[in-house]
Amino acid sequence: MGEHTAALLRLANTTARLRGWRSRPALPPLSATRFLQSAGVRFGVIYAALFSISAIALAAFLWWSTAGLLERQTDAAIESDSVGLSERFAEGGPKALVETINERVLGNVDDDALYLLVDPSFQRVAGNLGAWPQHMAMDEDWDELRIERAGVMGLARVHYFELPGGFHLLIGRDVEVRSRLRVMMADAMFWAAVIALVLGTVGAWAVRGLFGSMIADVSATAMAVSAGDFTRRVKVGGHEDEFDLLAETINDMLDRIGTLMDGVRQVSNAIAHDLRTPITRARTRLEDAAIHARTEAELRAAIDRAMVDLDGVVGVFQALLRIAEIEAGARRSAFTAFDLAPVLTDLAELYDVVAEEKGVHLRASIPAELP
DSSP: OHHHHHHHHHHHHHHHHHTTOOOOOOOOOOOHHHHHHSHHHHHHHHHHHHHHHHHHHHHHHHHHHTHHHHHHHHHHHHHHHHHHHHHHHHHHHHHHHHHHHHHHHHHTSOTTEEEEEEOTTOOEEEESOSSOOTTOOTTOSEEEEEEEETTEEEEEEEEEEEOGGGOEEEEEEEOHHHHHHHHHHHHHHHHHHHHHHHHHHHHHHHHHHHHHHHHHHHHHHHHHHHTTOTTOOOOOOSSOSHHHHHHHHHHHHHHHHHHHHHHHHHHHHHHHHHHHHHHHHHHHHHHHHHHHOOSHHHHHHHHHHHHHHHHHHHHHHHHHHHHHHHHHTSSGGGOOOOOOHHHHHHHHHHHHHHHHHTTOOOOOOOOSOOO
16 A cells, blocks of 8 residues: 555645646736726826826926026015115105115116105106006005006016105016016926826836736736646746746746646556556456356455455545545544654655666665654
């Protein structure tokens, strides 16, 4: 029974490794819903979203550092003029304020600087604006409006002050050039956004195609293997990246499965051979008894020997059934301790012949008992 035991152990080892493996049905055709839910599309959308967020963040930073900076500089210059003129008015009243405004206008320190001081009836007292703007909001300190300066219409940002004595003061800057710059930058940002959208879409499609090709190859290989073609393997691109590592891992797994399947076939052939011998022996003995038996005792002896041979066959099938039940968890409660030394001795004897054929000396050190 040593050969039977070794064969059963090899079969148990192989079937345990293959346990749970089942062929799977082929995937259905890719519908529109499944296309939108596919992993490749999700990766592409994530890439496009990250690319768009990066582009928007870059555009916002460029706007803040250019157009925003110009606006902050303009407001800072107006605030500085407001502080200086307020101090002059507090020190010398309307007369000192008029002198200061005239000095700044005649000095032409800043071509974009705007000043206008009017009396309670909104008549011009000093400044480089001809009249009080018609669309000036009196209830707001800051405003942007169209003004006429030297016969040319332009955009101005102004700060309004109501002074003691009913005087009104406007301090501002001509921002027409800066307004055109903002428009140009807005146009540039718009086209940059369009280009970023196109590039993000192209990049997302490329990422989807990259993942899709890899997943399609793996899926095709898996379906071919599930259909029984164990020679199919995943293509390795040769780039030594994560995809190649995944492909090599899958191929190693398929090689291992193929090896285990070959082992199952070999074990099945060995069991069939081991079963054929006692069955043939029992049949031969029964035939011989049927022809040559002279007495009832001789016939019974032949039948007993045949029954012994058939009991060995039944023992093999019972062992196979026990292995199946153990794998299914049905016989774990019936586990008992047994001596492993005889099994190891049988294995050593079995593989000693193979080792001698390979020119290898197999030495087994097995204790007398191994509970």
